[in-house]
Amino acid sequence: MRFRTLAAGLLIGGLVLSACGKEGGPQGGAAPNEAALPKYEVAKNVQVAGSPTFARMKKNQKVTIGVKDDQPGLGYKDPTTNEYSGFDIEIAKMVAADLGFSAKQIQYKPVPSEAREQAISNGDVDYYVGTYTINDERKQQVSFAGPYFNAGQDLLVRKEENSIKGPDSLKGKKVCSATGSTPIENVRKEKLTQPQNIVEFQGYSQCVDKLLANEVDAVTTDDAILKGYAAEEPDKLKVVGETFSEEPYGIGLPKDDKALRTKVSDSLQQALDNGTWQKIYDATLGKSGSKAQKPKLERY
Numbered sequence: 001m002r003f004r005t006l007a008a009g010l011l012i013g014g015l016v017l018s019a020c021g022k023e024g025g026p027q028g029g030a031a032p033n034e035a036a037l038p039k040y041e042v043a044k045n046v047q048v049a050g051s052p053t054f055a056r057m058k059k060n061q062k063v064t065i066g067v068k069d070d071q072p073g074l075g076y077k078d079p080t081t082n083e084y085s086g087f088d089i090e091i092a093k094m095v096a097a098d099l100g101f102s103a104k105q106i107q108y109k110p111v112p113s114e115a116r117e118q119a120i121s122n123g124d125v126d127y128y129v130g131t132y133t134i135n136d137e138r139k140q141q142v143s144f145a146g147p148y149f150n151a152g153q154d155l156l157v158r159k160e161e162n163s164i165k166g167p168d169s170l171k172g173k174k175v176c177s178a179t180g181s182t183p184i185e186n187v188r189k190e191k192l193t194q195p196q197n198i199v200e201f202q203g204y205s206q207c208v209d210k211l212l213a214n215e216v217d218a219v220t221t222d223d224a225i226l227k228g229y230a231a232e233e234p235d236k237l238k239v240v241g242e243t244f245s246e247e248p249y250g251i252g253l254p255k256d257d258k259a260l261r262t263k264v265s266d267s268l269q270q271a272l273d274n275g276t277w278q279k280i281y282d283a284t285l286g287k288s289g290s291k292a293q294k295p296k297l298e299r300y
């Protein structure tokens with residue numbers, strides 16, 4: 001994976017910086033501001049009556065959280081330290097703490113877009129935090145606490161690209177996205193380019209590799225994800241900046257576990273109310289200076 005290789009190349013710079021005592025990781029512009037991240041107090045004696053998922057977590061004395069591992073700034077696994085970082089990872093950790101689990105009791109499990117519903121309903125993960133759009137189709141298989149963030153579909157192109165200005169200028173262009181995602185579905189449904197021009201992979205980093213290698217013309221997914229890749233390669237990539245869908249992010253949970261959904265919603269609401277959400281946002285996604293609107297939870 002070329003993108004990973006480039007990220008690893010940046011590590012050398014990161015190491016030099018940390019040798020000078022400066023905070024920073026291998027992720028270039030999308031690296032979180034570690035020092036500004038909140039600390040999450042681990043709740044004691046938590047009960048979630050009637051939640052089979054919580055009972056399983058208690059029995060295992062750990063929580064297995066489904067995440068992305070190739071989305072800088074959101075859910076990213078450092079290939080050298082194996083540490084996870086980003087906005088989604090912080091939300092995942094915060095919820096775990098409110099459920100009574102420390103960071104050490106978390107096991108992250110990378111699950112690509114196309115496999116999320118199955119991983120949740122099979123019980124392979126206790127919950128999922130990874131740029132997961134809440135929609136009615138998915139609600140038939142899983143349930144959601146959220147939204148904890150509102151993103152929108154956008155386009156990532158090479159810096160020198162001038163002919164792609166938005167969704168209406170994609171005809172005849174090779175467009176790459178992830179299998180099982182809402183953006184690729186949107187490209188098909190809206191016929192934004194011809195079927196033979198749609199290229200799909202399990203993850204967006206593979207699309208970014210192809211974009212850098214001139215093998216596709218655009219990568220499409222949520223703006224929040226694309227901004228992370230652009231921040232890693234500011235001299236080579238840019239986000240077009242015209243969103244054309246609504247992608248409200250939810251924490252994916254087993255469908256029938258209403259007790260856990262209520263508990264996770266309480267945790268998100270508290271973070272939105274007490275400044276924790278804002279701190280997380282500012283230290284991760286907000287580093288580029290963009291201001292996020294706090295989302296309004298939809299309980300059901």
Ligand code: GLU
Pocket residue numbers: 113130131132133178180181182183221222247
């Ligand atoms: N938010 C969109 C989705 O859930 C795109 C990002 C992703 O694939 O995770 O499909």
